[in-house]
Amino acid sequence: MTIVRRAFVWLSVLCCGTWMISVPANAGLLTGLANNRVDVSTGFTGRHVFVYGSMPQAGDIIIRVSSPDEQAALSRDKKAGPFWINGRKLIVKDVPGLMYLLSNRPLKEIAPHSVLSRNGLTFRSTLAKAQISGGPEFKYHPWKRPFDVLKRSQGLFRQQQTVHITGGRLFSASFPLPAELPIGPYRLDVFYFHNGKLMAHESHALQVTEVGIEHWLSGIAASDPWTFGVSFTLLAMARRPAQELPHKSPTVRAMCRDRCG
Numbered sequence: 426m427t428i429v430r431r432a433f434v435w436l437s438v439l440c441c442g443t444w445m446i447s448v449p450a451n452a453g454l455l456t457g458l459a460n461n462r463v464d465v466s467t468g469f470t471g472r473h474v475f476v477y478g479s480m481p482q483a484g485d486i487i488i489r490v491s492s493p494d495e496q497a498a499l500s501r502d503k504k505a506g507p508f509w510i511n512g513r514k515l516i517v518k519d520v521p522g523l524m525y526l527l528s529n530r531p532l533k534e535i536a537p538h539s540v541l542s543r544n545g546l547t548f549r550s551t552l553a554k555a556q557i558s559g560g561p562e563f564k565y566h567p568w569k570r571p572f573d574v575l576k577r578s579q580g581l582f583r584q585q586q587t588v589h590i591t592g593g594r595l596f597s598a599s600f601p602l603p604a605e606l607p608i609g610p611y612r613l614d615v616f617y618f619h620n621g622k623l624m625a626h627e628s629h630a631l632q633v634t635e636v637g638i639e640h641w642l643s644g645i646a647a648s649d650p651w652t653f654g655v656s657f658t659l660l661a662m663a664r665r666p667a668q669e670l671p672h673k674s675p676t677v678r679a680m681c682r683d684r685c686g
Contacts, residue, residue, distance in 0.1 A: 453480070453481025453482075453624075453625060454478065454479075454480060454481065454615065454617045454624075454625035454626075454627055455478050455479045456476065456477070456478035456615045456627045456629065457476070457477055457478060457629075458474065458475070458476055458613065458629050458631065459474070459475035459476075459477070460474065460475070461629065461630060461631055461632065462631070462632045462633075462634065463602060463631065463632070463633045463634070464634055464635075465606070465608065465633060465634065465635050466635070472601070472602045473599050473600065473601050473602075474490075474599065474600055474601075474602060474613075474631065475597070475598075475599045476488060476597065476598045476599070476600075476613065476615070477595075477596065477597040477598075478595075478596055478597075478615060478627075479594050479595050479596070480594050480596065480617050481594075481617075481624075481625075482593075482594065482619065483590075483593040483594065483619075484617055484618055484619035484620075484624065485528065485529055485530065485535040485536075485617075485618040485619075486528065486529050486588045486590070486596045486598075486615065486616070486617060486618075487526065487527070487528045487532065487535060487546055487588075487615075487616040487618065488525070488526075488527040488528070488588060488598055488600075488613065488614070488615050488616075489524070489525070489526055489527075489545065489546060489612075489613070489614045489616070490523070490524065490525040490527070490600060490611065490612075490613050490631075491521040491523065491524045491525075491551075491611065491612050491614075492521050492522045492523035492524070492606070492607040492609065492611050492633070493521070493522065493607060493608075493609035493610060493611070494518070494519050494520060494521055494522070495520065495521070495522035495607055496516060496517065496518050497516075497517045497520070497522075497572070498514045498515070498516055498517070499514065499515045499517065499568055499571060499572060499575070500513065500514045500515070515557055515558075515568055516557065516558045517555050517556075517557055517568065517572060518555060518556040518557070518558070519554060519555050519556050520551065520552060520554075520555045520572075521551065521607075522581060522606075522607035523581045523582075523602075523606060523607055523611075524548065524551060524576075524581070524582055524583075525582075525583045525584075525585070525600055526546060526547075526548075526583070526584045526585075527583075527584075527585055527586075527587050527588050527598050527600060528585075528586055528588055529586065529588040529589070529590050529596065530586055531586065532546065532547070532584070535618050535621070536618050536621045536622070536623070537621060540621070540622075540623060544616065544623060544626075546616065548573055548582060548584070549569065552569045552572065552573070579605075580603050581603070581606075583600075585600075587599070587600065602633070606633060607633070608633055608634065608635055609633060610630060610631075610632055610633075611630070611631040611632070611633055612628060612629075612630065612631070613628065613629040613630075613631050614626065614627070614628050614629075615627045615628075615629075
């Protein structure tokens with residue numbers, strides 16, 4: 426039996442009242458993850474995460490997936506004569522490296538924008554909490570839109586209608602985590618709306634962890650970056666073929682003929 430079928434069998438039993446589970450009287454929202462851990466190792470090409478649950482009555486579901494906060498840099502190219510050069514960098518802090526907003530229908534049809542924004546269910550409300558630095562000229566810089574475009578192009582900011590509702594009460598969603606994803610504890614929040622009002626909310630932890638040699642290298646880089654950098658450089662030089670430089674560079678071959686005899 427597949428994970429999806431097992432999940433729906435479990436939820437059907439819950440809805441029929443066969444199992445007695447203690448939940449808050451004002452909630453009635455039951456949610457679960459098929460797997461709450463993602464291991465990243467050599468050859469990792471991404472992973473799908475499956476979420477499922479049930480509502481007390483027909484309504485709407487929004488699922489927010491967010492990674493740990495990261496720091497990113499933006500720069501605007503400047504023209505210097507016939508050339509384009511990088512301008513000063515704007516540093517964006519306290520923003521999730523990855524954020525997904527998944528729903529069963531468009532967000533604007535589920536609840537008013539003020540309700541969505543108050544609960545962090547828009548990208549704009551998330552970016553509003555960011556800290557920026559880089560100089561006084563960036564104080565009123567309209568950086569949010571290019572930052573949002575950049576994140577979307579990388580597949581790290583997504584807003585999709587991928588939540589499926591069955592029988593009016595059961596729901597499920599599957600979302601991909603890309604190969605180049607932030608490492609650390611993720612948070613998965615499930616919001617249940619009824620007639621535009623937020624009725625219940627549940628959270629889950631999703632741990633994305635490096636395993637194997639990646640974990641070992643990350644630990645060394647974090648604890649002693651100088652040693653890591655020197656060792657990595659020496660290793661790269663040691664692995665370089667001895668004949669690579671002469672064969673690639675005619676200038677070097679000519680120098681060897683003139684000076685090496």
